[in-house]
Amino acid sequence: MSPIYLVTDSVISQQAGHTLPFVVEEACRAGVRWVQLREKNLSTRAFLELGFQLKAITQKYDAKLIINDRVDIALAVDADGVHVGQDDMPYHLVRSLLGPNKIVGLSINNRTELLAAQDLDVDYLGVAAIFPTGTKQDTSSVLGIEGLREICALTRFPTFAIGGIHPINIQKVMQTGVTGVAVVSAICGQPCPYEATRELFALLEQSR
Incomplete structure (x- = not known):
């Protein structure tokens, strides 16, 4: 699995002067x-x-396209899979609609949600939020580095950390045993998305 997972945001992209494509x-x-x-x-x-x-x-780049929440959109565009949160369509219904060969990712926010997901056949977990972000002001639910480390130790699934991850903290995040990092503004909100992405990969390479 690629260690960097881009989650799109049209508003942040437009504020940086870019189209999402x-x-x-x-x-x-x-x-x-x-x-x-x-x-x-x-x-x-x-x-x-x-x-x-x-x-x-x-x-064109042999990359995976995952659709957040919308199973209908994923089926219509023949995306590679769907990512669902705790309040979205239940996992077993998503799997039944997509079939066994598509990717299904699930967001978990704490140990209780992790334990509830352990018997599912999800393809990966999105673990949030690691740090406070502009879209998640409730700091009581922020996991932090140690919370992420605990979840990675408890699960057999690949894990992608998300929430406030930027060049300044990406190496600490990767040292928890997580499979990779999901980023939004660290790419979408940058003047040069290509250079921002290359910097993230370079930092990950240094942390190995």
Whole structure:
């Protein structure tokens, strides 16, 4: 699995002066092989059109395209899989709709949710939030480095950490035993997404 997992955000990308397809293309060109299309505020038609655009880009680079929450969009664009949270469609229904050959990722936020997921056949876990972020102000639910380390030690699944991960802390995160890191603004919000992605890969290489 690629150690860097890009989670998209159109608003952050636009604030940095980019279109989302441009950000995804630059990230994939720099080595990203997992991209999650996460758009909470788009209409179904706009989400679908964006999904087709990103599918063409990810195919070009042999990268995985994962759709956040929307099983219908994933089926329509023939994405590689779906990522669901604790409040989204239940995992077993997602799996039954997608079939056995697609990727299904699940978000977990604490040890209780981890234990509930242990008997599922998910393909990976998204572990959040590691640090406070602009979209997650409730610091009582922030896991921190030690919380992440504990979850990685308790699970057999591949794990991607997410939440406030940037160049300044990415090496500490990787030292917990996590499989990789999921980032949003560390790529989408940067002046040059390609160079930002290459910097993250270089930092990961140094931490090995």
